[in-house]
Amino acid sequence: xxxxxxxxxxxxxxxxxxxxxxxxxxxxxxxxxxxxxxxxxxxxxxxxxxxxxxxxxxxxxxxxxxxxxxxxxxxxxxxxxxxxxxxxxxxxxxxxxxxxxxxxxxxxxxxxxxxxxxxxxxxxxxxxxxxxxxxxxxxxxxxxxxxxxxxxxxxxxxxxxxxxxxxxxxxxxxxxxxxxxxxxxxxxxxxxxxxxxxxxxxxxxxxxxxxxxxxxxxxxxxxxxxxxxxxxxxxxxxxxxxxxxxxxxxxxxxxxxxxxxxxxxxxxxxxxxxxxxxxxxxxxxxxxxxxxxxxxxxxxxxxxxxxxxxxxxxxxxxxxxxxxxxxxxxxxxxxxxxxxxxxxxxxxxxxxxxxxxxxxxxxxxxxxxxxxxxxxxxxxxxxxxxxxxxxxxxxxxxxxxxxxxxxxxxxxxxxxxxxxxxxxxxxxxxxxxxxxxxxxxxxxxxxxxxxxxxxxxxxxxxxxxxxxx
Amino acid sequence: xxxxxxxxxxxxxxxxxxxxxxxxxxxxxxxxxxxxxxxxxxxxxxxxxxxxxxxxxxxxxxxxxxxxxxxxxxxxxxxxxxxxxxxxxxxxxxxxxxxxxxxxxxxxxxxxxxxxxxxxxxxxxxxxxxxxxxxxxxxxxxxxxxxxxxxxxxxxxxxxxxxxxxxxxxxxxxxxxxxxxxxxxxxxxxxxxxxxxxxxxxxxxxxxxxxxxxxxxxxxxxxxxxxxxxxxxxxxxxxxxxxxxxxxxxxxxxxxxxxxxxxxxxxx
Numbered sequence: 001x002x003x004x005x006x007x008x009x010x011x012x013x014x015x016x017x018x019x020x021x022x023x024x025x026x027x028x029x030x031x032x033x034x035x036x037x038x039x040x041x042x043x044x045x046x047x048x049x050x051x052x053x054x055x056x057x058x059x060x061x062x063x064x065x066x067x068x069x070x071x072x073x074x075x076x077x078x079x080x081x082x083x084x085x086x087x088x089x090x091x092x093x094x095x096x097x098x099x100x101x102x103x104x105x106x107x108x109x110x111x112x113x114x115x116x117x118x119x120x121x122x123x124x125x126x127x128x129x130x131x132x133x134x135x136x137x138x139x140x141x142x143x144x145x146x147x148x149x150x151x152x153x154x155x156x157x158x159x160x161x162x163x164x165x166x167x168x169x170x171x172x173x174x175x176x177x178x179x180x181x182x183x184x185x186x187x188x189x190x191x192x193x194x195x196x197x198x199x200x201x202x203x204x205x206x207x208x209x210x211x212x213x214x215x216x217x218x219x220x221x222x223x224x225x226x227x228x229x230x231x232x233x234x235x236x237x238x239x240x241x242x243x244x245x246x247x248x249x250x251x252x253x254x255x256x257x258x259x260x261x262x263x264x265x266x267x268x269x270x271x272x273x274x275x276x277x278x279x280x281x282x283x284x285x286x287x288x289x290x291x292x293x294x295x296x297x298x299x300x301x302x303x304x305x306x307x308x309x310x311x312x313x314x315x316x317x318x319x320x321x322x323x324x325x326x327x328x329x330x331x332x333x334x335x336x337x338x339x340x341x342x343x344x345x346x347x348x349x350x351x352x353x354x355x356x357x358x359x360x361x362x363x364x365x366x367x368x369x370x371x372x373x374x375x376x377x378x379x380x381x382x383x384x385x386x387x388x389x390x391x392x393x394x395x396x397x398x399x400x401x402x403x404x405x406x407x408x409x410x411x412x413x414x415x416x417x418x419x420x421x422x423x424x425x426x427x428x429x430x431x432x433x434x435x436x437x438x439x440x441x442x443x444x445x446x447x448x449x450x451x452x453x454x455x456x457x458x459x460x461x462x463x464x465x466x467x468x469x
Numbered sequence: 470x471x472x473x474x475x476x477x478x479x480x481x482x483x484x485x486x487x488x489x490x491x492x493x494x495x496x497x498x499x500x501x502x503x504x505x506x507x508x509x510x511x512x513x514x515x516x517x518x519x520x521x522x523x524x525x526x527x528x529x530x531x532x533x534x535x536x537x538x539x540x541x542x543x544x545x546x547x548x549x550x551x552x553x554x555x556x557x558x559x560x561x562x563x564x565x566x567x568x569x570x571x572x573x574x575x576x577x578x579x580x581x582x583x584x585x586x587x588x589x590x591x592x593x594x595x596x597x598x599x600x601x602x603x604x605x606x607x608x609x610x611x612x613x614x615x616x617x618x619x620x621x622x623x624x625x626x627x628x629x630x631x632x633x634x635x636x637x638x639x640x641x642x643x644x645x646x647x648x649x650x651x652x653x654x655x656x657x658x659x660x661x662x663x664x665x666x667x668x669x670x671x672x673x674x675x676x677x678x679x680x681x682x683x684x685x686x687x688x689x690x691x692x693x694x695x696x697x698x699x700x701x702x703x704x705x706x707x708x709x710x711x712x713x714x715x716x717x718x719x720x721x722x723x724x725x726x727x728x729x730x731x732x733x734x735x736x737x
Contacts, residue, residue, distance in 0.1 A: 011596075155583065156589065159583065
């Protein structure tokens, strides 16, 4: 029996010119945003790969040089665009795509696309994720607001129920009918998306198809939630017009109000220092140290070395005391960086928890977090990359300081051979597995699951209690 | 009301006592179970009694016409049989099934034609019929048979494949009747089915009811049309303020009698 309802609903919707126009518009926007996103992501990835190669080339072409000077010469690490970043660019535009790695400093990220965007681009940028998160729910509302309220208004509901069809069967048939109509635009988009990943992945990622499949599942759960809510409102609203108004209000809260409130509330609960404040604190602590983290004293380091090796003059040391001091300075700096950046990242993480918890008020918050996570463009994966780049910096600087320490004596002018630079392994980044992403976003998964289950319960209750006439 | 009991409605001198066992006897005089039965059925909305203690039985091959002014409780009675409303007390039964307890099963025996048959504008008459018939359990009816049923209901052949958005009220009503025919239900509930139909269509409709009656269908029809009630009904009940105030068999009274009795009750 449900199949008849599904078929009829599908036919009814597809024959409706209003749906055809809306679906064509949303479908076109979705395909265009997927296409442009993919082209942009691929171009960006090509540029990053070229820049990474150039940076490596510069590094290897330094010629003879003191290793610590090479550490100051530094290298760039470029954040790769992951395979699904064309679907959801997340916070990539704001976090930057490259970082300069050098001795003594943990630098901020550079090359933020948002900095270069024109005002028009800032307003008009449309990603596939935005279409899926905002426009598809709107289309669902337009498809389903009259599903039961309209039937009641037209008088067809009582005729339908008089046939002996169950209310839940009717609601299920309507939900599936609307889903079938939506599939007309979502299936081609999913095929295009999958083809984009398989045929020409714009960037690396672990198991991109698995990420894509999970992402598709997340969006399907989101759409199912909206269909359920929409049918529930339609079942209880006194008229189709009232149902539409209520659903549009829900859409506004979900898409516009809740995200803004989540950002403001999370910042209010867990404030982050301004960039100037942060830089000032870092500078102060680097200059003076803090309790438990003391700036190394060169004289003390030298005295300890003399005592350790049982000699009286630094020239008699078998190693370069300056190299040891430089590395101790690095370790000190690293502790200061860990302290400050760690606190900053932890604050971001707490803000993220607030954001995820507030998904209880709007499913979009959960979906947005999961979407960015699976696309590899969220703050957590930026942190993952930043941590990998910072670890590389520390390892590189330690190795260069070690070269200086082990291969020269204090007071000597030491130049490492040109071969040394190519012996330093290039920076290589492995994006986290999909399980890492889902574990990190367990709260959002839970919230989306609650919304889906809640929508099911609400629609069941509402349909059972719906007035017939 | 138990079989064999007399109607609780007092007779007027012009109206014979209606004995339930008599009413629910077939042509050979054998007692038959009622298809539709209301037992002390009541429905109260806030402070208003829509139906009060209704006892009613309609057997196979009976056309029971419920007469009464607007607000008398006719439509509410039909909605109670359809399970659209929960009774405040008492019960409605279809083929012995309590509607409140077995709403879906009881509907398998019911067909319903409302005052305004509303259909899906984007579908044709045939598609509408196929859809409603399928939901009513007649999923395997071939297109030829569906077309034939539409013809039986009086819909012109050239309108069968047209979208319903171009249909007149009368044409929609005919599709509604076709839906009822297709279901082949044991009971037919009609709520002012001829309202707005032209005389010719109303007459065709009456003939159709006769055919359904001959097939053993029990018909409960709410109507304002005293003439049609006398012509097509086998029994007539008059409702006022939610109560069944009079009940009579139509072959024992004339048109004028019915009108007089109706008016008497309306002016009590």
